[in-house]
Amino acid sequence: MNSIRLRPLSRLFLALFLTVATIGESLAQAVGAAPAVSKEGVAPGATAAATPATAVAPAAGGGDAAAIAAGDALFKGNCAQCHAVNDVVVGPALAGIAKRRPMSWIIPWVKNSSKMVASGDEYSVKIFNQYSKQQMPSFQLSDQEITSIVAWVTSQEGKATGPNDNANGTGIKPGEQGPAGGADTADAGAGKYMNVLLIVLVVVLIVLIVTLVIIANIMKDVLRGRKDLDGRDREVLEQRFDFSKIYKSTAVRTIVGVVFVLAVLYESIQGAMGVGLQQGYQPTQPIAFSHKLHAGEHQINCAYCHTSVYKSKSANIPSANICMNCHSQIKTESPEIKKIYRAIERKQPIQWVRIHNLPDLAYFNHSQHTQVGGIECQTCHGPIQNMDVVYQYSPLTMGWCINCHRETPLNTKGNGYYDNLVKLHDKSNGAVPFTVSSNGGTECSKCHY
């Protein structure tokens, strides 16, 4: 009888405990979710296998696939900043160019358009006037290269090329990306859903607790009204919870103490490990240059501005004269662009804030990764085509480097350097992939010298 009577109270405590625990956990999850995911970065193996843009050969359209593939790279490297296939950018849309004009006209035009205009060629003059007398620069391309560009353009005709279409083929859908900040979009979406669920749960629990407290009070009142209670029952009824017992208990004190010390230790270690880490570093740049606009919407090839990314250890931050290739004509009134003009007039180079800082003791070579390894820019730099303001996407820690070197298969296809190595590897250890580290890619003096 007694035990039955007392049950509601113990239930109340149980419920309270559960509620607190759940809220705590959910809070912890909500806080922990973002960094936990972003620390992971993109799984290194996921995109590494993607072949470089230059090697993608769309089978659509006629013509030689190799020529089209070559044309793709050439177009992106030379033409894409002013032309699109189906849209007017700076210059006309190039769809149907092969039908509009003969190759015998296109080739000299590309090589030296001003000469064509000056010669009084009717179509040339017309197109020159139509596009506000803006001169197309001369390109030192061979006839064959121009032909392959045209072949590629023909193959691309009619394909939708909206700003959301990702030209770089990384598989990251720009539309789904939230604003910059380092959180991974997909996981952030799931987190939001979980949050709603948790809030509902918490509300239900609070209602439940309140209800239970009310019921308990009513029952207590009822019991107090009864006269047939003996001393012991009355004692139980009048019992008040003594909180001092909890903090006086050695067990509780020990547990709290140990938990506190552990928590402090954990936090300090985490803090110490994070010293010098700049993941998510997003400084304000002197000029509000948007990669989202240039690389995302206008699909300008990375190597157009970062000229040496395929040939040098540094990718090269573009000099002002590269900006001027387009901005001598485009958006000349923008206050941001005017900053570039000012820099040129004053002969003072633009001082960008460096985002990706490797320590001096580490040697990193872009061309090794882009040209030889075939790694996409986004693998390390993240969804750069969606960044209005660039931030450091990857942690750039040694662990992060090594992990990728351990997991990433070498891009050995068609590279004579690796032929024999692949054979040797397959013979001795064919079951596991031939990764960077199996070729000595995790040895000290590959990066430290």
Next chain:
Amino acid sequence: MQESPKYWKGIEELENSPEFVKNALTEFADFLPVKESTGGADATIAPRRDFLKLMGFGIAAATLASCEAPVRKAIPYLNKPEEVDPGIANFYASTFFNGQDYNSILVKTREGRPIKFEGNPESPITRGGLSARAQAVVLSLYDGGRLQHFAKKGAKIDKDQLDQEVRNALAGAGRIAIVSPTIISPSTKKVIAEFAGRFAGTEHVMYDVHSASGLLRANGGVVPAYDFSKADVIVSFGADFLGTWLSPVEYARQYITNRKVSKEKQTMSRHFQFESNMSLTGSNADVRVPLKPSEMGEAVLAVYNAVVGGGSASSYSNKQLQTAAAELKRAGARGLVVSGSNDPAVQTLVAAINQALGSAAVDVAAPSYIRQGDDARMSRLLRDISNGQVGAVIFYHANPVFDHPMGADLAAALKAGKVRTTISLNDRLDETGELCTYAAPDHHFLESWNDYEPKRGFLSLAQPVITPLFATRQAQDSLLTWAGNPTTYYNYLRNQWRGVLGGDFNKAWDKAVHDGVATGTATPALAAQTAPALDVTGAISAIKSAPKPSGIELAVYEKVGIGNGANLFANNPWLQELPDPVTKATWGNYVTVPRAYAAAQKWEQGDVVTVTANGKSIQLPVLIQPGQAAGTIGIALGYGRTNAGKVGNDLGKNVLPLLGMRSDAVNYVASVTLAATGTQEPIAQTQTHHTIMDRKQVVQEATLKQYIENPKEVTEYEKISTPDGLEKPNKVSLWQDYEYKNHHWGMAIDLNSCIGCGSCVIGCQAENNVAVVGKQEVINRREMHWMRIDRYYSSNHHKTEFETEGKLDTYAAMEDPSENPQVIFQPMLCQHCNHAPCETVCPVLATTHSSEGLNQMTYNRCVGTRYCANNCPYKVRRFNWFSYYSNEKFETVNGHMFTDLGRMVLNPDVTVRARGVMEKCSFCVQRIQLGKLEAKKQKRRPQDGEVVSACAQSCPTQAIVFGDMRDPNSRISQLLRREDGERAFHVLDSINVQPNVTYLTKIRNTESSEFNA
């Protein structure tokens, strides 16, 4: 109350002197000895608590500071030059010649900064080799000691104003003299001629610090072109042609061509050297005979008598000389005699001997122009200046106040205002420039256009590789401006070359600039040069009548590192710290004395002595030099600078004032008296033991006779005892072997080709940002060179004496080099052992083995236990005792790591090591990685020769071969296959560390060792 007895520890306490009170308060007097007190007394007595406080604060501050990374800027070009890509090195061909040796170079630039020189393989003269001096000159571009603006009496002056004043002064100057070292630039000479045309009464006087005036006079005003590869018997009388004489890089390559031996070519030249100082060339000779300078004339006469006959009898004779003369005669056209003497009589006889032999190695038709200095004209000019007969003097890269024996007179004349207008075109306010009214500093040669003609018909170009760093102007432009010619020197030069290059000029010019050398062209036809008529009789009587000096004879020589002590060399810390190949001494000069003499005088190494000659005296420490001829001493010139710059000032003493003139030529020999001063001055030597004590495991040599008899027996291979009998050491091993699938980098060093010139040492230093440590740290044996060249002398004692003399006594005796020892050089660097003892003892795995055979050193992992250095049998690891780039103690000597200006020379691909870490040769891993990457980009395997270490690249004699030992067709694989079991050996093979560096036994062309007895 009874007073307790008081005890005192000493008289000081009893007296309670102030000093005692002070010391009693500080038990540990010194602050941490990190920073040595430089006058601030407070810093040295800071109490320990302050130190702890400071340390606590420092740690806290460092922790806080490290939480917030500093904002770093990335500053791109405003307008990127087309050919520059950040991160990619560009190479430009150029030429280095500053009046000493000629080098055709490739300048490696990064982001527009020259950082290293490599030899230009296109050059038919230097053929890809470089001297140590030329290697180091890149550092002089960033020398803060250069004068950075035009100046009048030391104060800055506007360029135009200076031009105006100089033009006015020159117009009424009357006699004008342009003083310069040898100029081999045809266009510069044309500019000077044009200047002389504008100002009548201008004369151009050239002089050389180490003059070849005598040689020139004997050969009709030119230096004959020598080709040592065409000589089978070489007899050199004091000519250090491998180190400092005329064109050492060119001669070294030729010399070695005929010294390399293999199964196919079992012949080599025989080289006799008669000299007083132990020179680099003498160290490489098959037969070296010590000889007093005063005996030189008689010795040459003896050879003349034996080969040609007809001269009066010589008073000098010994067995070696007779052999040399007999062999010369037998060799005929394949014989060659050279002499370093500046005595025209000696040189006349030498020329006569070569003519009589019909030596194919001497080419009079295409002579060399690299020495044109005329001692007679120079001394006449200096006398005229002292007499006030010269109106204006222009010093063009000439510093006669320091480097001419009559420099003191000139200085006095300049100070007294005997010359109204004095102009210095030198790159700094050196000893002469300081005394000039006007200074119009010349560009560094890396900022200039120029052309050179080192040999008739061989032209080369220098092109600017960097925008001028300072407000200087190219000297030729200055001269043109003053002469009133508005053309720039660049256009002037191009116009000159229009007549030289055939065909489409622009195309040919571009090719010449690109290649650095213009082969197949010739200067406007000159009258064919014929062998000059020689006055042999006059020469013989001059030799006979030469005064016989009494007492000790001084022979002045040049050191391989510092050369003539010109500005570019003297203020260059790399060269100052380059150990002299023979003495292994750095930072300063000294008196080399023979051992017997030092013993007789009871002098020890480092005792300072006073050397007196011609009424002048200098004080220098003594260095005991085995092989120094009895009755002689040697002192290097080029030291004792006072205005060279922070690095070069006050090192050693200037020996030139001790010299006089003889037969109108500077006499580099003098009679001296020596007196001990009783003081000591340590000499900073990098190697203080001298012999190998019969340890065949370290370095091996054999005679050509033995090699021809049986090549399999020239090298001694140590065997070790095993249960199965004697076996090769690598049969027994604790460790597992590595399997190399991709590359296996290795190096082979041919001791027969290595002449010990030190070019590799400087090449390595430039490539790998090796710090300079200064004299005191060298004395402390903390030099940082990754590559050193060990020099060993032979001893008269051998293990065979164990029985008779006892083991201990014999070993003690073997430590002493013999009176005239044979010398052997051995480049020593990290051997990249496959079973490396250093790897197994590192507690933090900072040194590990790579899958390509490299012994890797990871600085960021190193905690500085130095176990590895302790366990290294080759002693090639270097510990960073200090932050050489930030510790003010090293600011003078290591300035290029301190200032923004100096740091431009650092190789950006190689880490500058911090204090407390170990470092060592990396086999130029950055070059390996680059070579591999280029091959991968082109989707192919690297070709042999694409990946070359800096030392191998710079070696003038190609003694070092670097390559992939896994590639069966590589040069190194072929060499090792060929030499396996013959000359190839590993140093300390018996300890079985299996190095990746293989040495090839040195072969000497002697029949027996009695030659040198």
